[in-house]
Amino acid sequence: xxxxxxxxxxxxxxxxxxxxxxxxxxxxxxxxxxxxxxxxxxxxxxxxxxxxxxxxxxxxxxxxxxxxxxxxxxxxxxxxxxxxxxx
Numbered sequence: 001x002x003x004x005x006x007x008x009x010x011x012x013x014x015x016x017x018x019x020x021x022x023x024x025x026x027x028x029x030x031x032x033x034x035x036x037x038x039x040x041x042x043x044x045x046x047x048x049x050x051x052x053x054x055x056x057x058x059x060x061x062x063x064x065x066x067x068x069x070x071x072x073x074x075x076x077x078x079x080x081x082x083x084x085x086x087x
Contacts, residue, residue, distance in 0.1 A: 043068075053067065053068075
């Protein structure tokens with residue numbers, strides 16, 4: 001790699017130093033947009049349940065997070081609507 005093809009970037013936040021390439025690299029606003037505020041959880045599953053989860057993810061062509069999120073939302077959405085008095 002040529003020396004001129006890389007430079008140090010000016011930090012946008014204190015303590016954030018980044019290397020920048022002359023072409024390409026991360027751009028502000030690039031990439032998949034978030035789904036809003038998220039919180040991570042840890043989940044312990046029995047081996048058989050994990051295998052079934054993996055199988056269904058493969059069938060649907062989605063990630064574990066996407067499948068679990070859709071399952072949780074499908075179960076919770078009707079209850080949330082009932083609590084709010086919506087039909």
